[in-house]
Amino acid sequence: MNVLATGGAGYIGSHAVLRLLRDGHHVVVVDNLFRGHRAAIDAVAKAAGEGAKGRFGFVQGEISDSGLVRKVMRDNAVDTVMHFAALTYVGESVNQPLQYYRTNTAGALSLIESAEACGVQRFVFSSTAATYGEPPADKVPIQETLAPAPINPYGASKLMVERLLSDFNTAQKAAGKPFAYACLRYFNVAGCDRSGALGEHHEPETHLVPIILQCLLGLRPQAENTLSIFGDDYPTPDGTCVRDYVHVEDLVDAHVTVMNALKPGDGRIYNLGIGNGLSVKQIVQSVERVTGMKVKTKIGPRRAGDPATLYADPGKIAREIGWKAKITNVDEIVASAWAWFKANPKGYAK
Numbered sequence: 089m090n091v092l093a094t095g096g097a098g099y100i101g102s103h104a105v106l107r108l109l110r111d112g113h114h115v116v117v118v119d120n121l122f123r124g125h126r127a128a129i130d131a132v133a134k135a136a137g138e139g140a141k142g143r144f145g146f147v148q149g150e151i152s153d154s155g156l157v158r159k160v161m162r163d164n165a166v167d168t169v170m171h172f173a174a175l176t177y178v179g180e181s182v183n184q185p186l187q188y189y190r191t192n193t194a195g196a197l198s199l200i201e202s203a204e205a206c207g208v209q210r211f212v213f214s215s216t217a218a219t220y221g222e223p224p225a226d227k228v229p230i231q232e233t234l235a236p237a238p239i240n241p242y243g244a245s246k247l248m249v250e251r252l253l254s255d256f257n258t259a260q261k262a263a264g265k266p267f268a269y270a271c272l273r274y275f276n277v278a279g280c281d282r283s284g285a286l287g288e289h290h291e292p293e294t295h296l297v298p299i300i301l302q303c304l305l306g307l308r309p310q311a312e313n314t315l316s317i318f319g320d321d322y323p324t325p326d327g328t329c330v331r332d333y334v335h336v337e338d339l340v341d342a343h344v345t346v347m348n349a350l351k352p353g354d355g356r357i358y359n360l361g362i363g364n365g366l367s368v369k370q371i372v373q374s375v376e377r378v379t380g381m382k383v384k385t386k387i388g389p390r391r392a393g394d395p396a397t398l399y400a401d402p403g404k405i406a407r408e409i410g411w412k413a414k415i416t417n418v419d420e421i422v423a424s425a426w427a428w429f430k431a432n433p434k435g436y437a438k
């Protein structure tokens with residue numbers, strides 16, 4: 089297929105692009121490099137090798153620049169959009185909601201309009217478990233039937249795009265035009281490409297696994313490179329928050345599986361997780377097993393908006409299109425991240 093990957097210079101987008109190229113697809117990336125990395129594009133090109141020459145392009149630009157996006161779509165005969173480009177920090181979204189609605193919601197609207205104008209047939213959208221908000225304990229593991237109730241602008245900005253896609257799909261169907269979409273609700277994505285080609289580089293870094301690894305490498309700005317555990321008085325087995333950590337290669341495998349399964353008229357919503365919850369302390373223990381190093385921790389205050397327990401029921405996507413996470417051992421997830429962080433302590437920065 090001919091895929092436009094927005095945000096292809098980011099963590100998940102770059103892994104998806106490499107996978108698409110390895111599968112023989114044509115891929116063009118549009119990324120404004122606000123938080124993505126030009127070096128990630130170069131790393132993808134290098135890892136994809138000679139065989140991907142002529143099948144991979146990169147354009148620096150905004151998804152809301154419809155003139156540019158439509159030219160890219162037409163020049164590359166794009167039939168599928170994978171839309172990764174977004175702002176993704178919950179805390180930042182609370183402080184700067186309009187920026188989140190502009191980039192995530194209005195940006196996606198513009199992209200969908202361009203997709204319509206250019207006859208794009210498939211749209212795979214990076215959604216989030218943040219659309220569920222803080223589900224009651226008896227609703228975990230979470231099924232897609234749970235009514236979404238986001239508690240921050242980030243989750244709300246993504247949920248609005250789900251609605252846009254649903255309404256647009258209904259209209260396209262009624263007009264007899266071929267279109268299909270999928271919203272993939274990510275749980276906690278972690279790990280790096282196991283060949284070592286690609287990694288994870290966020291600034292600022294807020295995610296648990298990279299923060300712990302940066303502590304071990306002496307790269308955290310805070311004193312003594314100590315992990316602050318955000319609360320140990322939650323109603324969970326060890327008192328720390330429980331999350332569903334899914335390897336980035338499995339996550340992108342789900343995108344490809346969904347893309348290949350979409351039939352005209354489809355509107356699919358799937359959770360992407362492994363279906364198992366691990367606590368913050370269990371992640372720390374995994375890092376200690378994998379690295380053989382001791383992680384310094386302290387108990388800090390709870391972080392606003394963190395539900396105690398959040399993990400997926402990934403049964404729907406397994407039943408409907410046969411996708412299941414393969415890398416279910418957390419040590420393997422952590423080891424893949426550790427390999428990359430050790431080899432690239434500055435991430436993609438020179």
Ligand code: UDP
Nearest residue numbers: 294295296299316317318329331368391394
């Ligand atoms: N967490 C923590 N200390 C940190 C960063 C994260 O205790 O420095 C916890 C956080 O409260 C949550 C889990 O680790 O329970 C995963 O957080 P992350 O930010 O990686 O992902 P989120 O669950 O917010 O999507």
